[in-house]
Amino acid sequence: ATYKLLLLPGDGIGPEVMAGVQTVLAALAETGLAHFETEADLVGGSAIDAHGKPLSNATLAKADAADAILLGAVGGPKWNGVAYEIRPEAGLLRLRKDLGLFANLRPAICYPALADASALKRELVEGLDIMIVRELTGGVYFGEPKEITTLPDGSKRAVDTQVYTTAEIERIAHVAFDLAGKRSGRVASAEKHNVMKSGVLWKEVVTAVHARHYAGIELEHVLADNCAMQLVRRPKQFDVLVTDNLFGDVLSDVAAMLTGSLGMLPSASLGAVDARGTRKALYEPVHGSAPDIAGQDKANPIAMIGSLAMCLRYSFGLGEAADLVDGAITAALAGGARTADIAGDGSKVLGTRAMAETIAAE
Amino acid sequence: ATYKLLLLPGDGIGPEVMAGVQTVLAALAETGLAHFETEADLVGGSAIDAHGKPLSNATLAKADAADAILLGAVGGPKWNGVAYEIRPEAGLLRLRKDLGLFANLRPAICYPALADASALKRELVEGLDIMIVRELTGGVYFGEPKEITTLPDGSKRAVDTQVYTTAEIERIAHVAFDLAGKRSGRVASAEKHNVMKSGVLWKEVVTAVHARHYAGIELEHVLADNCAMQLVRRPKQFDVLVTDNLFGDVLSDVAAMLTGSLGMLPSASLGAVDARGTRKALYEPVHGSAPDIAGQDKANPIAMIGSLAMCLRYSFGLGEAADLVDGAITAALAGGARTADIAGDGSKVLGTRAMAETIAAE
Ligand SMILES: CC(C)[C@H](C(=O)O)[C@@H](O)C(=O)O
Ligand SMILES: CC(C)[C@H](C(=O)O)[C@@H](O)C(=O)O
Numbered sequence: 001a002t003y004k005l006l007l008l009p010g011d012g013i014g015p016e017v018m019a020g021v022q023t024v025l026a027a028l029a030e031t032g033l034a035h036f037e038t039e040a041d042l043v044g045g046s047a048i049d050a051h052g053k054p055l056s057n058a059t060l061a062k063a064d065a066a067d068a069i070l071l072g073a074v075g076g077p078k079w080n081g082v083a084y085e086i087r088p089e090a091g092l093l094r095l096r097k098d099l100g101l102f103a104n105l106r107p108a109i110c111y112p113a114l115a116d117a118s119a120l121k122r123e124l125v126e127g128l129d130i131m132i133v134r135e136l137t138g139g140v141y142f143g144e145p146k147e148i149t150t151l152p153d154g155s156k157r158a159v160d161t162q163v164y165t166t167a168e169i170e171r172i173a174h175v176a177f178d179l180a181g182k183r184s185g186r187v188a189s190a191e192k193h194n195v196m197k198s199g200v201l202w203k204e205v206v207t208a209v210h211a212r213h214y215a216g217i218e219l220e221h222v223l224a225d226n227c228a229m230q231l232v233r234r235p236k237q238f239d240v241l242v243t244d245n246l247f248g249d250v251l252s253d254v255a256a257m258l259t260g261s262l263g264m265l266p267s268a269s270l271g272a273v274d275a276r277g278t279r280k281a282l283y284e285p286v287h288g289s290a291p292d293i294a295g296q297d298k299a300n301p302i303a304m305i306g307s308l309a310m311c312l313r314y315s316f317g318l319g320e321a322a323d324l325v326d327g328a329i330t331a332a333l334a335g336g337a338r339t340a341d342i343a344g345d346g347s348k349v350l351g352t353r354a355m356a357e358t359i360a361a362e
Numbered sequence: 363a364t365y366k367l368l369l370l371p372g373d374g375i376g377p378e379v380m381a382g383v384q385t386v387l388a389a390l391a392e393t394g395l396a397h398f399e400t401e402a403d404l405v406g407g408s409a410i411d412a413h414g415k416p417l418s419n420a421t422l423a424k425a426d427a428a429d430a431i432l433l434g435a436v437g438g439p440k441w442n443g444v445a446y447e448i449r450p451e452a453g454l455l456r457l458r459k460d461l462g463l464f465a466n467l468r469p470a471i472c473y474p475a476l477a478d479a480s481a482l483k484r485e486l487v488e489g490l491d492i493m494i495v496r497e498l499t500g501g502v503y504f505g506e507p508k509e510i511t512t513l514p515d516g517s518k519r520a521v522d523t524q525v526y527t528t529a530e531i532e533r534i535a536h537v538a539f540d541l542a543g544k545r546s547g548r549v550a551s552a553e554k555h556n557v558m559k560s561g562v563l564w565k566e567v568v569t570a571v572h573a574r575h576y577a578g579i580e581l582e583h584v585l586a587d588n589c590a591m592q593l594v595r596r597p598k599q600f601d602v603l604v605t606d607n608l609f610g611d612v613l614s615d616v617a618a619m620l621t622g623s624l625g626m627l628p629s630a631s632l633g634a635v636d637a638r639g640t641r642k643a644l645y646e647p648v649h650g651s652a653p654d655i656a657g658q659d660k661a662n663p664i665a666m667i668g669s670l671a672m673c674l675r676y677s678f679g680l681g682e683a684a685d686l687v688d689g690a691i692t693a694a695l696a697g698g699a700r701t702a703d704i705a706g707d708g709s710k711v712l713g714t715r716a717m718a719e720t721i722a723a724e
Contacts (some may be wrong), residue, residue: 036505076554119594120481140502141557158563162502162524166517192611194451195503197510200554201520225611226650229619232481232594238567249554249610257591282694288588302477354638 012289014072020301044074054091118260134248374651376434406436416453480622496610596655
């Protein structure tokens with residue numbers, strides 16, 4: 001079968017790391033393990049520059065028709081002055097929302113070769129392997145009202161609304177418990193039920209889904225503030241961590257940073273499984289657009305190439321091809337290949353292109 | 363002058379660490395530097411047990427009449443089944459809201475003697491001294507609607523509302539800039555303006571207050587998720603960090619945990635300065651009620667005693683007495699006094715009482 005992949009490089013270092021994907025895809029085609037039809041399009045600031053909005057309807061239609069989407073990163077100071085409704089991030093948020101990509105999987109893995117790059121002591125992060133399951137289409141990101149109004153005295157009032165329904169919490173809880181079943185069998189669920197009604201409902205529904213369907217899985221509830229602390233104090237206590245959109249944004253960034261491997265971490269955003277057994281999916285690095293190093297051939301393409309591996313595995317069941325890509329990343333690292341962000345004292349530093357070529361060669 | 367101090371020990375380890383304050387107050391009275399009338403009352407779970415609610419009107423009236431309040435900690439699994447409206451935390455939230463304690467100052471200081479207790483590498487945290495300024499009476503903690511409703515199909519929908527007005531943001535910005543003027547002259551402001559309208563207004567108002575009144579202070583805007591990352595990666599880049607109620611809850615916990623000195627960190631919650639030049643104020647440790655070690659004479663009383671020192675300084679201008687208390691803490695630590703949470707290999711471990719007595723003796 002030939003699959004249709006939509007490539008959305010986006011802004012900043014996005015185009016450079018996406019070029020790494022093209023390099024690896026070419027190598028993969030030669031192995032005969034996987035064939036793709038790829039098409040590229042614009043999202044974020046680059047789409048604003050071209051069309052005046054961060055995601056055109058035509059691009060959204062292509063995304064909807066594709067078998068999977070790979071995205072680089074969006075945003076940067078260049079678009080700081082742009083109106084809220086058409087800012088670069090709105091393009092990414094619309095993709096998530098309109099394609100129903102409610103389940104964001106963010107692995108936080110500490111690569112042994114890079115454990116010393118972590119801010120944490122080696123023994124605390126060595127072997128770390130957390131899977132953060134973040135709800136991605138609900139909560140304060142999308143709830144209405146979301147507005148700024150002007151008060152009689154001319155000052156302003158801003159409102160955002162956090163909304164969660166039973167159904168939204170149930171489906172993300174299922175994703176977390178199912179994943180835990182294939183991993184260590186432990187789930188931690190983070191919210192602020194001591195302050196937020198959405199936290200009360202979150203805890204109640206996760207507890208009910210657990211009781212009804214997942215007797216074999218261990219469930220622990222943790223307050224989001226304490227969870228952030230515990231991630232710093234003793235991260236290996238966590239395996240699967242399920243949480244809402246906003247807490248997930250912050251906690252997954254903390255977890256990613258702990259590993260010392262931020263430039264290495266991929267993520268998947270998945271929709272519901274449909275009648276044909278397929279699901280919409282978007283894969284992107286956890287890191288952002290890093291405008292400060294954009295266009296300098298300095299970015300680490302591993303998170304983006306790892307996102308391709310995740311895509312092969314989750315969207316297409318191409319385990320062998322995915323293993324080949326993951327193995328090539330590991331081999332390149334074992335061979336001493338390093339981009340600037342993960343270089344130790346005395347290691348030879350490769351650029352984005354050279355790193356992608358090293359991986360493709362492996 | 364004799365000041366009126368209201369002591370609210372609360373739950374868990376609260377009563378034990380508050381006993382430490384009494385020990386130190388007695389020693390302080392002997393020096394002649396400070397005299398207090400103290401009265402104790404209930405808050406949180408202990409108040410639920412006694413009155414069926416976490417803060418009685420009588421206690422609130424006493425808090426309103428006091429010159430300052432010292433609070434231990436609230437909450438614990440014992441009250442997990444209690445209705446949302448009367449849970450232990452509601453008592454603390456009502457104190458904050460009804461007394462108008464909008465400015466929560468949370469210093470994250472790494473004590474040199476304890477740098478090795480941090481999860482982070484010593485060089486990243488040694489000398490760390492961040493002041494987090496958290497908005498405490500607005501945002502998603504108090505915005506309406508805040509409710510769970512039942513949908514036609516019997517499932518539920520939970521809503522929390524994040525609200526911020528220009529005036530609320532202005533007054534907390536002033537607190538942050540004023541503090542920065544007495545420190546390094548740098549403020550970082552954290553929000554999610556790329557996703558939240560309250561973040562857009564927050565950034566706009568902080569920028570305006572800065573431009574109008576604080577030309578000499580350096581202001582940097584940082585996204586809350588990136589801020590959490592940067593706290594882990596390179597915490598010493600921050601000096602004063604101002605943020606909203608919910609992000610402040612999470613970020614201040616991360617910052618506190620970084621220091622390795624969680625049991626040592628006090629906090630102040632301040633109201634507006636009134637016509638008489640005084641302001642309402644509540645002082646409490648950053649740590650929680652730690653039910654797992656409650657009643658075992660194991661808790662570290664230093665954060666609570668440090669909260670007394672903050673109270674002497676901020677509420678009463680008793681700098682000399684505050685220095686004496688802070689100096690006694692430092693001296694006790696330098697003399698090798700350690701509670702279990704901060705004990706290194708081979709150090710002699712003191713209980714809560716013995717630690718408080720050591721500090722009082724100094
Ligand atoms: C770019 C931004 C809108 C986005 C988010 O807040 O979700 C990013 O931080 C992320 O975590 O994917
Ligand atoms: C106890 C709880 C309501 C409180 C909060 O969320 O503000 C606590 O976590 C804190 O940070 O003081």
